Amino acid sequence: MKQGSTRGLPGWRFAQGVGVLAGVVMAIALYMAFVYAPADALQGDVQRIFYLHVPMAWVAFLAFFVTFIGGIGYLWKRHRGWDQLARASAEIGLVFTTVVLLSGSLWGKPIWGTWWTWDARLTTTLLLWFIYLAYFMLRSYVSDPERAARYAAVLGIFGFIDVPIIYKSVDWWRTLHPGPVVSTSGAAMPDSMVYTLFVALAATTLIYAYLLYQRYWIERTKDEIADYQYRMYERQLEREMREGATI
């Protein structure tokens, strides 16, 4: 059990540095979102929700991509580290998607006049939320950890198919949701808004990296404790059997 301390995990100091940096960059992003970036000519100040909503959505997709990679890695190598990474990232992705849905709804009310509409992008995003909620429900229902990891890996891989569908939904279907604001052909907004968006994206990515490190440590330590307790149980059982045989 000597590796149980976070300080024993490689990169602990680096992770702490990332956490501090995330806080600093987030403070800059908030300053830019509320002071530096101009208010939108049509939507007014409520458009500033965009600097929260869009980076959270992009980083949630990144988190599910990491879960997808973790799932493939686990099914291929059968190494528990991949599953721990997938689990850790899926939880953060779920939290970020919750924020995306709530912030989107709070933007939709004043702009569209409704909290929710069964628009293609909103519906596919809600579906994504349910897929990863099911990911955790599945894990908790299957008692054998190896089987739970295998099933969850499959769900994490297939669940990720929804991400490109969400991204392309505004092109494939007629939707209320605005299209991509930044594309290969350039940005459909002033430079100050683009810079603010990218700083907010950097801050959200750093927060994700910090959380991922912490969550990964939690998952790893939980597994180590479970393994240790199982070994102790086996040893005790052996001892009892030996003592029984001597008597």
Place this chain on the structure above:
Amino acid sequence: MGDNLIYLFVAFLITWLIMAAYLWSIGRQVRNLRDEVQALENAELPAESPAPAPRRQEQVESSQA
């Protein structure tokens, strides 16, 4: 336009409340796990110290005699 500020405020408030609650929950889990690891390390320390050599059956019998 001024009325819409409440939506902006609530969106940021909810987001930061969720993030703060999540960070707090992670911090609590890390603390609990550290305590658990510490408790297990402490519990296994006596087992790691060299155990006395087991006495053979005839030694036990002669000492009893």
